[in-house]
Amino acid sequence: MVGDLYTPKNLHGKAAAIAVSGPFGAVKEQSSGLYAQTLAERGFITLAFDPSYTGESGGEPRNLASPEINTDDFSAAVDFLGTKSNIDRDKIGILGVCGWGGFALNAALADPRIKAVATSTMYDMTRVMAKGYNDSVGTDERYETKKKLAEQRWLDLQDGKPAYTGAINVDPKKIDASTPQFVAQYADYYRTPRGYHKRSVNSNSGESGWIVTNPISFINMPILAYASEM
Structure with missing residues (x-):
């Protein structure tokens, strides 16, 4: 996976970190990058990343998505954040935007290393693909x-x-x-x-x-x- 790391200015000691991704079909230079930048301005080290098989991240075939893969993408982002000497491993959270909100909640349930989770305009992609818009x-x-x-x-x-x-x-x-x-x-x-x-x-x-x-x-x-x- 490829991501952009945002670090607050004048950072001293270890900081809390947040991995950010979404919306579904977007890349890190779009909404997730804006969230990451804004959160970094508030003192968090943040990582906006491209999901597997999309954007600059690797994987073939291109533009593949799945709940399992995309849930694990958040854990992979936590893996990376946990290697940084200026990040407190006990203070790593995730933020899922839109269609990635569901994946974020899924990841937080599966990975106890994730200490905090938030969503923004969450959208359940599994539900809409199974039941259509408005459960139609x-x-x-x-x-x-x-x-x-x-x-x-x-x-x-x-x-x-x-x-x-x-x-x-x-x-x-x-x-x-x-x-x-x-x-x-x-x-x-x-x-x-x-x-x-x-x-x-x-x-x-x-x-x-x-x-x-x-x-x-x-x-x-x-x-x-x-x-x-x-």
Whole structure:
């Protein structure tokens, strides 16, 4: 994984640290970098990182996501922070933004080294992929989706490479009153100079989108299965 480390000015002794990632499909130069910078200004050492298989982080095939991998990304970030001599290992926390909020909570449940967890505008990616927006997808429709995704695995095997969803082509200039609020806000950030970045899947910067079969692992692996143990 590749990340940007932010250190407060005039730091003395060991400091608390926070690993930051998200939103889903974004890169460290976007929202997570802003959160990391702001938290560093308040005295924390912070790490904004690109999730595995996206941005500058390694991994093939590109633009792969899964609850298990992305949950462990936070633990990998904690691994790194714990190696720094100016960080107190007993004061490492994580922050998940939007779709990464769920992964952050998942990671905090699984990894006792994470002493604090916070989310910002949390979004449960496993739920939306399994049940659709506003829980609009029922059991029968979900089963048909799983069959199509399973068939896509055969096609990927035949082609020798994964198929991609294609860019999410939302033109900010064509947004009007009928555009769903989350789509309008998405386009206003990722598709304009304010938030655009060439490596971001969300910015549709010539990338091919997500791997078509990504939802398989999300549909079948709900996050926060043991939230009561937190």
